[in-house]
Amino acid sequence: MAEEWRRETGGRRTSAARERFERIYHTLRDRICLLDYPPDTRLSEEALAEEFGISRTPLRRVLGLLEAQGLLKSVQGVGTIVTDVDLDELAQVYQLRMELAELLGKLSPVMPDEETLALFRAHHKRSLGLIDKPDPRTFARLNMDFLQALLLITGNEPLRDISERLYFQTTRIWLKLTAHMDIAEEVAVFSREIGDILAAVEIGDLEAAGYIRRSHISMSFTRLKKLTI
Structure with missing residues (x-):
């Protein structure tokens, strides 16, 4: 996770921002893996940004990492979707x-x-x-x-x-x-x-x-x- 963080942020973020990133990342990852978000669920950036009290920019970094790990995918015209197990x-x-x-x-x-x-x-x-x-x-x-x-x-x-x-x-x-x-x-x-x-x-x-x-x-x-x- 630490290595992923450095690649995602370039190592320039503060410790508070890092903690926030990891907290949101782990929360969303757990929801996906425990099927709180079943496959094909569309995630609303607006709703998630409001839930975590952040803007969409840091949220998109988290979503981008989850997508890189194969748990999410971006579908043009639809949004961010939870993937299924291949x-x-x-x-x-x-x-x-x-x-x-x-x-x-x-x-x-x-x-x-x-x-x-x-x-x-x-x-x-x-x-x-x-x-x-x-x-x-x-x-x-x-x-x-x-x-x-x-x-x-x-x-x-x-x-x-x-x-x-x-x-x-x-x-x-x-x-x-x-x-x-x-x-x-x-x-x-x-x-x-x-x-x-x-x-x-x-x-x-x-x-x-x-x-x-x-x-x-x-x-x-x-x-x-x-x-x-």
């Missing part, structure tokens, strides 16, 4: 995500401090609680939050930025297909993933954490393919 590109994105996952514990590894470990443990606890009361939206939110925790084990900023971008390109597909899947089983599988990664980071084996993540991305894509055939 199933043809899905396989290639998942393949790249698997390869990048291995690198998380290899490139500029950052040994987790107590605060980071507490974050992993909190996410594991949330996942265990979700097994008894599985909810698609809560599951999606936990998945998004866990990604942010996982990215803390690498200090390689380009790797973090690319991994985050690719994740958010694919995450919506799961919410779209919830009617066709066993949510309770998916939550249980994800809880095991968090538990296994937690065990690895607790002993400082960050490479193992990366390999575990890769394996689970691979298995999740295998399950996903069965739902989309």
